Amino acid sequence: MNRKPRFSLPLKKRRTTLTLPADSLTEAQRIARTRRVNLSTVIAEALSEGLRLQTVGERSEEVLESYKKAFSGFSDEEMSILDGVLLESVNRR
């Protein structure tokens, strides 16, 4: 049977030193106080969300870039064929 583990494993963490913009740090400290969590939690969540958005943005650009490659350099008639519309010469019929 496929059972979900009862408890999720704690995320691996590493200590580091960062230099952050003072305004951002002040805002993060305010949020931490409001939510009654430590500053590391707020910074980690913000970083995680920022990285997620970055990944989504990169994926969007990759998809758009692949569409450009897939559909550029074709004439209107060729694009019709790629869209499933097959035209043939009237003289051939």
Added chain:
Amino acid sequence: MVPPSSGPFLFDTSAESWLGRAEHPSISAWMREYLSHDEIHISAVTVMERVRGYSLLWRRAEKSRQERIEGARVAYLTKLGRVWPVDGAVAVVAGEIMALLPDPPTPPRQSHQLRESRQERLARWRFDAMIAATALVARVPLIHNNAGDFESIRTAIERSPERFPNLGPLDLIRCASLA
């Protein structure tokens, strides 16, 4: 304007390429925003039409151009989003649509010295029915660039709801109305 966050949407074959090629900033922005929320959803029928198209162009092309066409095909297939299969449910709904509308509602395409054969037109019409059926089964709006065909299907479904229990209406969005 259709909010990109209100997806996911199923993209019809010509809508997918129209949006993929669009250079208007508002359309590009719409696509970027959409892709930040959802994948591009297409029917397996779209993949089939597209791959047939690449293959036909490749066969007709000079050797020097074949590599470019193959590169385009690979670029398309490498970043496919969600591909909906033509499964049992889609087949049932598509069959109902085809029975309601056995003949294409619009004539074969033509331009200058070129014309779509009746056989090709009928095949394309049936593929459109499968794509519409996929949108109905997936319960997602269909983004299209072919009002003549899909509006006919939508109207037919509305007139015979008993043949589409617990499904519909077919929700259609024209490409041009996106942004």
